[in-house]
Amino acid sequence: MTPFENRVEAGRLLAQSLDDYADRQDVIVLALPRGGVPLGLELVRVLKAPLDLMLVRKLGVPGHEELAMGAIASGVRVLNDDVVRGCGITDEALEEVARAEQAELERRAKRYRGDKPWPKLQDRCVILVDDGIATGATMEVAVRAVRAQKPASIVLAVPVAPPSSLHRFAPLVDRIECLMTPESFWAIGAWYQDFSQLNDDQVIAMMREAEELAGEGR
CATH class of the missing domain: 3.30.1310 (Ybab; Chain: A;)
Known part of the structure; x- marks a missing residue:
């Protein structure tokens, strides 16, 4: 399996596999910062859905x-x-x-986010995206936080994860979209040619771009 060039390429490929959610009014993309935000931005370009954050530590x-x-x-x-x-x-x-x-x-x-109110997730289709899953602990708490708000469905979207970690999510989400599931898995970054860490300013700029895209779609 060939590593992704970077998070942008991974996001574009992930968006292609999720294009059946495009132009749906009930869809919202929630990215786990910092690494999930570039992928989330690529998803909203294709899906024409709003982007927000799922803050997990x-x-x-x-x-x-x-x-x-x-x-x-x-x-x-x-x-x-x-x-x-x-x-x-x-x-x-x-x-x-x-x-x-x-x-x-x-x-x-x-x-x-400043003082912007958090989005309402009840009865919506929530796509949770990150740059990969290792143990799954961080994504699991994200899924449970979303599920508590009673969405219509939850889609787990990641470029890469080991099969053992994905298995735990089968009963927790409605769909799993993962591009690569290597049995031999030691770190998410090993599956990217460029896995540079992002800073706060980059995240803020990407979220601003997503807002502009949403405005163009109105």
Whole structure:
């Protein structure tokens, strides 16, 4: 399997596979920042749907932050009990990490969206997009946060993920669109030639471009 050139190419390919959702009034695309936003922008170019954000933060093990012991979104927390137990994480340590990540969630919400009200998701078709799935902890909390708002359907859209991680989402979403499912999977970035990290200003610029596209479509 050939790696994607970058997130833009991955987004374009993903959009092609989801073109049956184009021009539907009930569709909204929610991207997980930062990495999911370039893909979300490519989806809305094709689907002519609005783009917003699903803010989620990984709860990293203290001292080994790359290892997820869970994730949080607005009002939702998912924990990996095996990691919590295996690493001997105390309740106090867990809450300390959760508080720090909640503060970062709130910072990003203010930075990226200002005072704009959050979209209503009830009875809508929600397409959740990110640049890939590794363990699935972050995406799972995103799915549960969306499901709590009673959408008509949830589509999970990613360019790459291991089959084992996708399997956990089968009962949680209505459709999974994944372009590559390599059995040998060690990191999302390995499936991109360019996996440069994005900054806040880039995210804000992309969200502004998505708003302009939505305005042109009205």
